[in-house]
Amino acid sequence: MQDIQKPSGHTALLVIDMQNAFFEDPALAAQRENLVRHCNELARSALFLGQPVYNIRTVHQRDKSTWTLNMLDDDQGFLFEGSEPAKNLQGLEIQEATEVIKLRDSAFWQTDLRERLARDGVESLVIAGVSSHTCIASTAADAYAANLRVWLASDAIASADSDLAATTLELLNKEYRQKLVSTATLLSARKPLDSRHDHDKDAGFPI
Numbered sequence: 001m002q003d004i005q006k007p008s009g010h011t012a013l014l015v016i017d018m019q020n021a022f023f024e025d026p027a028l029a030a031q032r033e034n035l036v037r038h039c040n041e042l043a044r045s046a047l048f049l050g051q052p053v054y055n056i057r058t059v060h061q062r063d064k065s066t067w068t069l070n071m072l073d074d075d076q077g078f079l080f081e082g083s084e085p086a087k088n089l090q091g092l093e094i095q096e097a098t099e100v101i102k103l104r105d106s107a108f109w110q111t112d113l114r115e116r117l118a119r120d121g122v123e124s125l126v127i128a129g130v131s132s133h134t135c136i137a138s139t140a141a142d143a144y145a146a147n148l149r150v151w152l153a154s155d156a157i158a159s160a161d162s163d164l165a166a167t168t169l170e171l172l173n174k175e176y177r178q179k180l181v182s183t184a185t186l187l188s189a190r191k192p193l194d195s196r197h198d199h200d201k202d203a204g205f206p207i
Contacts, residue, residue, distance in 0.1 A: 012052040012122040014107060015039050016129030016136060018092050019057055021078055021085035027160040028130060032089065038156035038183040039128050040093045045187050047096055052120045055097035056107045056129070056139070059086050066103045105138035114146055124149035126186060128156035132165035140172050150178040153186060 046053050060066045071077045079086045143150050159165035172178045
């Protein structure tokens with residue numbers, strides 16, 4: 001795989017769909033503690049470095065005006081505005097983040113995220129949250145289309161379907177050259193390159 005140059009400009013952290021409703025699934029509930037911890041570590045680091053943090057949440061209206069095709073087909077909505085399921089997980093420390101409300105999988109679809117990133121001078125993203133094969137994948141693909149470099153925080157991303165998650169992340173890595181990097185590696189990214197492990201040396205860290 002071709003090496004990726006370290007990007008210039010600011011990096012932003014996107015924390016996607018860390019909401020109560022998604023963690024009602026037992027497979028995600030089992031990963032909740034680690035995901036929250038890693039998201040918090042990334043957020044604290046970004047804020048310390050003066051990098052923007054965006055809290056991306058999916059929120060729908062009860063009148064069906066925002067529902068997806070699946071929701072309309074099943075006549076069952078969720079993540080309603082103001083409801084407990086639509087709120088962020090308890091323990092998630094992103095109160096200083098800028099909130100972006102989305103209606104579909106991608107954080108870019110009919111939101112002002114791209115304009116916000118441009119105003120902040122953002123040229124690369126670190127992405128964390130759920131779920132790997134839906135909202136993470138769609139957001140990462142749209143970021144690629146917008147010529148934004150992406151680093152996927154591998155242990156701060158999860159899915160209820162581990163097989164789909166692995167396939168999706170592999171695709172993003174191979175086709176879009178989006179790096180899969182651990183939280184610990186991202187947090188140590190300001191260290192001199194020769195102090196990192198060999199397998200991290202070509203990561204092109206977003207610092």
